[in-house]
Amino acid sequence: xxxxxxxxxxxxxxxxxxxxxxxxxxxxxxxxxxxxxxxxxxxxxxxxxxxxxxxxxxxxxxxxxxxxxxxxxxxxxxxxxxxxxxxxxxxxxxxxxxxxxxxxxxxxxxxxxxxxxxxxxxxxxxxxxxxxxxxxxxxxxxxxxxxxxxxxxxxxxxxxxxxxxxxxxxxxxxxxxxxxxxxxxxxxxxxxxxxxxxxxxxxxxx
Amino acid sequence: xxxxxxxxxxxxxxxxxxxxxxxxxxxxxxxxxxxxxxxxxxxxxxxxxxxxxxxxxxxxxxxxxxxxxxxxxxxxxxxxxxxxxxxxxxxxxxxxxxxxxxxxxxxxxxxxxxxxxxxxxxxxxxxxxxxxxxxxxxxxxxxxxxxxxxx
Numbered sequence: 001x002x003x004x005x006x007x008x009x010x011x012x013x014x015x016x017x018x019x020x021x022x023x024x025x026x027x028x029x030x031x032x033x034x035x036x037x038x039x040x041x042x043x044x045x046x047x048x049x050x051x052x053x054x055x056x057x058x059x060x061x062x063x064x065x066x067x068x069x070x071x072x073x074x075x076x077x078x079x080x081x082x083x084x085x086x087x088x089x090x091x092x093x094x095x096x097x098x099x100x101x102x103x104x105x106x107x108x109x110x111x112x113x114x115x116x117x118x119x120x121x122x123x124x125x126x127x128x129x130x131x132x133x134x135x136x137x138x139x140x141x142x143x144x145x146x147x148x149x150x151x152x153x154x155x156x157x158x159x160x161x162x163x164x165x166x167x168x169x170x171x172x173x174x175x176x177x178x179x180x181x182x183x184x185x186x187x188x189x190x191x192x193x194x195x196x197x198x199x200x201x202x203x204x205x206x
Numbered sequence: 207x208x209x210x211x212x213x214x215x216x217x218x219x220x221x222x223x224x225x226x227x228x229x230x231x232x233x234x235x236x237x238x239x240x241x242x243x244x245x246x247x248x249x250x251x252x253x254x255x256x257x258x259x260x261x262x263x264x265x266x267x268x269x270x271x272x273x274x275x276x277x278x279x280x281x282x283x284x285x286x287x288x289x290x291x292x293x294x295x296x297x298x299x300x301x302x303x304x305x306x307x308x309x310x311x312x313x314x315x316x317x318x319x320x321x322x323x324x325x326x327x328x329x330x331x332x333x334x335x336x337x338x339x340x341x342x343x344x345x346x347x348x349x350x351x352x353x354x355x356x357x
Contacts, residue, residue, distance in 0.1 A: 095278060095281045097283065172277075
């Protein structure tokens with residue numbers, strides 16, 4: 001073996017040791033911050049070692065890698081780590097509304113439903129707009145949500161167990177860890193929500 | 207240059223046995239660290255659906271449906287409105303007969319819009335025995351995957 005080869009072997013293995021040694025340490029540190037969170041760099045695995053695909057199967061190497069598909073899309077903090085709404089708005093993706101007729105366009109409905117919630121949590125603002133861009137009315141109404149204001153009692157526990165909003169949010173659409181995506185109303189003025197409501201009630205109506 | 211050459215000389219001048227030992231140790235360390243990186247808990251993509259209603263009994267790999275791939279190309283409504291997919295992993299009780307008849311996956315996976323069904327292994331690509339699940343869903347992290355009740 002030539003000396004240069006020897007150097008190369010030593011240098012490469014030393015580099016690998018240092019680089020991955022630190023990674024191993026990071027994974028093993030029991031007091032790591034947010035230890036139950038999946039760091040974004042580890043969130044997108046290759047299909048071969050993602051835990052559910054059979055690494056011996058012929059699909060590995062043929063199917064598209066998510067990392068490749070997500071590269072040009074807007075990033076987010078949870079789920080697929082892709083902001084699907086922003087990607088759609090910026091026309092980075094152009095999903096068809098009808099699989100047989102590419103010319104068919106959705107007719108979005110502009111109606112925000114504000115749902116008051118307990119405590120100091122910001123109220124939920126439900127935008128019909130993006131939901132009607134992607135879905136038909138019949139997917140949610142009337143089986144999942146009664147089309148009536150105040151007709152739907154929703155709890156976070158229900159959502160996390162896959163009911164109501166949780167049918168999609170928590171399995172496909174952005175998950176509940178992205179709190180502010182739904183609890184997005186502006187915080188009321190000083191004195192909290194109740195004071196703000198009282199003030200609104202007292203204000204003379206024209 | 208001189209310093210480097212001296213260092214090389216010192217490291218390799220001490221006989222072939224030591225050299226081999228050092229090389230072996232370096233290789234081992236390298237291998238271990240690489241293994242350490244790749245053996246961390248692997249997870250598939252959020253929203254990947256595993257369908258194993260009938261696959262294990264039929265001795266074929268369960269199906270993996272990647273939501274991410276399809277939502278880049280189609281809006282939710284095409285499948286969950288027009289094609290009648292239930293919004294529940296395994297809830298539509300899809301079988302190959304329905305697909306051949308052009309229902310569910312068969313509406314597109316017919317060789318005209320998307321690959322035809324002779325590419326069995328592209329859909330049937332999960333590890334055998336993987337239960338039906340919405341992968342990484344909050345429900346899955348709270349409750350372990352339950353078998354879907356069949357009618």
